[in-house]
Amino acid sequence: MKPKNKILIVDDDVNIAELITLYLTKECFDTLTVHDGEEAIRQFEVYQPDLVLLDLMLPGIDGYEVCRQIRRTSRTPIIMLSAKGEIFDKVLGLELGADDYVIKPFDSKELVARVRAVLRRHTPATEERAAPESTGDYVSYPDLTINLTNYSVQYYGENIEMPPKELELLYFLASHPNQVFTREQLLDHIWGYEYYGDTRTVDVHIKRLREKIKDHNFWSLSTVWGIGYKFEAKTVKK
Numbered sequence: 349m350k351p352k353n354k355i356l357i358v359d360d361d362v363n364i365a366e367l368i369t370l371y372l373t374k375e376c377f378d379t380l381t382v383h384d385g386e387e388a389i390r391q392f393e394v395y396q397p398d399l400v401l402l403d404l405m406l407p408g409i410d411g412y413e414v415c416r417q418i419r420r421t422s423r424t425p426i427i428m429l430s431a432k433g434e435i436f437d438k439v440l441g442l443e444l445g446a447d448d449y450v451i452k453p454f455d456s457k458e459l460v461a462r463v464r465a466v467l468r469r470h471t472p473a474t475e476e477r478a479a480p481e482s483t484g485d486y487v488s489y490p491d492l493t494i495n496l497t498n499y500s501v502q503y504y505g506e507n508i509e510m511p512p513k514e515l516e517l518l519y520f521l522a523s524h525p526n527q528v529f530t531r532e533q534l535l536d537h538i539w540g541y542e543y544y545g546d547t548r549t550v551d552v553h554i555k556r557l558r559e560k561i562k563d564h565n566f567w568s569l570s571t572v573w574g575i576g577y578k579f580e581a582k583t584v585k586k
Contacts (some may be wrong), residue, residue, distance in 0.1 A: 352378040356397035358388040360406050371456045385409025389417055404430040419445035425466045439552050445511045487522045490566045494519045508560050517553050525581035528572045
C-alpha cells in the first residue's frame with residue numbers, strides 16, 4: 349500500500365487548523381498541526397512532511413521567515429495561507445520559494461485540489477531524481493547551464509542562487525528556445541493552474557532573472573510586446 353502523504357499544518361488559529369486537518373484527513377492525508385513558527389521549524393525536521401501549509405501571520409517567527417529557513421535546506425513544497433490578498437504579498441511569498449498561495453477564507457475542495465496539484469508536480473520530480481537516467485535533466489547554452497535535477501544554475505562557470513520558481517521558469521523557457529509564451533501560459537506551466545490573472549507574478553520573476561542572468565551574444569530573455577516572453581537563442585546545445 350502506498351504510504352499517505354504527510355502534511356504539516358502551521359496556523360495559530362486553532363479552529364482553522366482543525367478544519368484543515370478534517371479536510372485533509374478525510375482525503376486520506378496524514379497531518380500534524382503546530383501553532384507557531386518556532387515549533388514549525390522544529391517539527392519540519394522531525395515529521396519530514398511531503399508538503400507544508402503555512403500561515404503567514406504567526407506569533408514569533410512569521411510565515412515568511414519560516415519559509416526562508418525551510419528553503420535553506422529543503423525543496424519540500426510550501427503552500428502559504430493568508431487573509432492578505434495584495435499582489436505584493438503573493439509575489440513576496442513566491443519569491444521566497446513558496447509553491448502556491450491561498451487566500452482565506454478558502455473553499456475546502458479548492459484547498460485539497462491545490463494540495464494534490466502541488467504534490468503531483470513535485471512527486472514525479474522526486475522519483476526522477478532518484479533514477480540514474482534522470483541525470484541529464486538540464487539544458488545548456490554558451491556560458492549558461494540550468495540543471496533541474498539538482499536545482500542549480502551555472503552562469504559563466506559560477507553557481508547562481510535563485511528560488512525554485514525562478515529556476516523552473518528559466519528552465520522552462522530555455523527548454524523551448526525561440527517559442528513565445530503568454531504570461532497566462534507561463535503561470536499555468538510553472539504554477540500548475542490559472543493563477544487568477546496575477547500576471548505580474550511572471551513579470552516580477554522575469555525581472556529577477558534578468559538581474560542575475562544578463563543577455564548573451566547567443567541567447568537572451570526577450571519580451572514579445574503585447575504577448576509575453578521567450579528565450580531567444582541562436583545556438584542550442586543540450
